[in-house]
Amino acid sequence: MSITGWRVALLGLLLGSALVQAKPAQPSVIVVGAGFSGLAAAFELQEQGWQVTVLEARPTVGGRAGVASAEWLGSAELQPVLHQYLARFKLHTQAAPEYVRAASYLIDGKLFTQAELEQQQPAVAAAILGYEQALDGLAAQLDDPLQPLASARLRGLDQLSVARWLDQLALPATARALIEQRIRSRYDEPSRLALLYLVQQSRVYRGRPTIQLRSERLPGGSQVLAQALVKQLQTLKTGARVEAVTQTADGVTVKVGAAGYHADYVILSVPLPALARISLTPALPALQQAALKDINYGWREQMLLKFRKPFWGNTRLTGEIFSNQGVGVMWIEPAPKGGANLLVNISGDNARLMKAFNDRQMVDQVLLRLDKYYPGARAAFSGFEMRRTGTDPLAGGAYLAYGPGEISRYWRLWEQPLGRLLFAGEHTDALYPGTLEGALRSGQRAAQQVEALRAATD
Ligand SMILES: Cc1cc2nc3c(=O)[nH]c(=O)nc-3n(C[C@H](O)[C@H](O)[C@H](O)COP(=O)(O)OP(=O)(O)OC[C@H]3O[C@@H](n4cnc5c(N)ncnc54)[C@H](O)[C@@H]3O)c2cc1C
Known part of the structure; x- marks a missing residue:
């Protein structure tokens, strides 16, 4: 090659590398947690061309959502973001039956509809x-x-x-x-x-x-939506518990055991008690640290009890039923494999009291009460599924439930990014905490914030 030829080739190379550098690099983000907030944030950012890595500690996705085979969903008017995703993935819901319209009450084992309560217990x-x-x-x-x-x-x-x-x-x-x-x-x-x-x-x-x-149900429950979101994601690692996040001027490094993941930004979409277990460098400001210790989470443990046959006979033991005996809301659930399923919630201090009990002991406590009013309940019992968020270190409670003084101190605190750190999760949504809608909304909000941060640095 002549000298001129080399010069041309060299110039081409230099120009070429200058062009490569001029092309904006694909922005990257790590999402910690594959609950609905994390899945929504990851999906939205991937759609915008981001390189997204989701790290989830559990072997499964969906976080705190869904033990029952199907959950009630709100109407499209009330939960527009949830319905936006259902429509996007062509997931069809079924209308709720008439009996879920009104709450009923179980007083000392006797069930009252609203109308019956007004007639028989007017006071x-x-x-x-x-x-x-x-x-x-x-x-x-x-x-x-x-x-x-x-x-x-x-x-x-x-x-x-x-x-x-x-x-x-x-x-x-x-x-x-x-x-x-x-x-x-x-x-x-x-x-x-x-x-x-x-x-x-x-x-x-x-x-x-x-x-x-x-107003409706998604057959198969919210897992169906979680799976539809996961299917779209390119990089999701389960069994990846994040232990530490370090932020520098250039980006973030996220540690899972010996492995380190690097990205431009990180979205922490884990509940506050789980966030408190992640080591952050630099440390959170004093207000956020106080909030991690203070902010109250409700307790609500959920069990799906399976029976060989409906022990409740002709009693319409379904709908949103509140008992005066500490057994929480109950629903009769579809039993696709036959038999009869009953979903029971134990909440608040009734749940905290059972902290030391193992799952089976907790089920026994409920069966004992049911059997008192519905003899034969224990004999018909055949198995259970349990979801305990209170004692789960990856949750630390059911969902946000502000205690006295906390709104004054911490209102909308977790909506604020801290450098390259952003926060998502039902607890970061000001209107719909404690719901799937709130979780999804928070994921969308965090995704928009990451985009805005990046646009500001371009
Ligand atoms: C008993 C119960 C009943 C409910 N019923 C309803 C209902 O009927 N309707 C409704 O709309 N909502 C309901 N909810 C609320 C709804 O389930 C939650 O609001 C929603 O699932 C929360 O999603 P999230 O993404 O904020 O958090 P999560 O679902 O908790 O997701 C966070 C994820 O982060 C993971 N994680 C935690 N720490 C780490 C770590 N260090 N590294 C990596 N991953 C980590 C967790 O494993 C989890 O998967 C209910 C909740 C409970 C507990």
């Missing part, structure tokens, strides 16, 4: 109605559920526990037990819950009949 029904009206009155004072601290009066509600407020209502004992069961089933023990949080959540769902929260 209890009136007290429950009084409670609902009082709560609705407080919710009506909150103009914007995104601004729960807007007035001194509202800030005062944050200092009060729900239990103290119920004391002021002076309810008859049975009504109080049923109302407490309702609150602990959905959130947590009334003594641990801030009144402002109950009011803010009532405001979010105000004017929406309960049926909108249980």
Whole structure:
């Protein structure tokens, strides 16, 4: 080759390498956690051309969602993001049957529909109605559920526990037990819950009949949606428990055992108690560290009890049933393999009390109570599936349930990125915490934030 030829070739090479450098590198992100928030964040960013790696500690995806073969989903109006994903993956739901429309009550083993309660226990029904009206009155004072601290009066509600407020209502004992069961089933023990949080959540769902929260079912449960999201993802590692995350000016390094993963950004989509177990360098600011210790999580353990035949005979033991005996919401579930399935929730301090029990001992406690009112329940029992989030180190509780004073200190704290660290998860959603909708929304929000951060550095 002539000297001129070399020069041309060299120039070409230099130009070529300059071109390679000028082309923006594919941005990369690591998503820690393959619950619905992490899956949504990963999916959205991959769609935008990001190189995404999802690291999940468990052998399976879907996180805290779904022990039952099918769960109730809210309407498209109430849970638009969830429905957006269902439509995207052409997943078809089934309409909820009529019997799930209204709650019923199990008082000392006797089941009452709302109408029966009004007829046969009018004082209890009136007290429950009084409670609902009082709560609705407080919710009506909150103009914007995104601004729960807007007035001194509202800030005062944050200092009060729900239990103290119920004391002021002076309810008859049975009504109080049923109302407490309702609150602990959905959130947590009334003594641990801030009144402002109950009011803010009532405001979010105000004017929406309960049926909108249980309008349909996805056959196969939420796992079906989780799998549809996973199918789209290029890199997902299960059994990969993240122990440490180090952030530098150039990017992040995420440690799983001896392996290190490097990326431009990391989205931590794990519940707060699990986040507290991850070593972060640099350490979190003092406010976030305090929040990790303080923020209350509700407890709700769920068991699917399997029976050879329905022990409940002709009793319509299904729907959202609140008992005054500490056994939480119950549903009769489809039993695809025959027999009869009953889903039982134990919540709040009733669940915390059973912390030391193993799964089988916990089931026995429930069977004991059921058998008392429905003789034959124990004899028909054939097996169970259990989901315990309270004692699970990867969860640390069922979901966010702000305690007194916590909204004042930590409102929307986890929506703020810290350098290259971003946070997702139901607990980071200001409107719909404790739901699939909240988890999915938070994943989308974190994905948008990562995009914005990257755009700002380009
Ligand atoms: C009993 C119960 C009943 C519920 N019922 C309903 C309902 O009927 N309707 C509804 O909409 N919602 C319901 N929810 C709420 C809903 O399930 C949750 O809001 C949602 O699943 C939370 O998703 P997430 O992504 O925020 O967290 P998660 O699902 O907890 O996902 C976080 C993931 O991170 C993983 N992880 C944790 N630590 C690490 C680590 N160090 N390294 C790697 N991975 C890690 C976890 O294993 C998990 O998979 C219920 C929840 C419970 C507990």
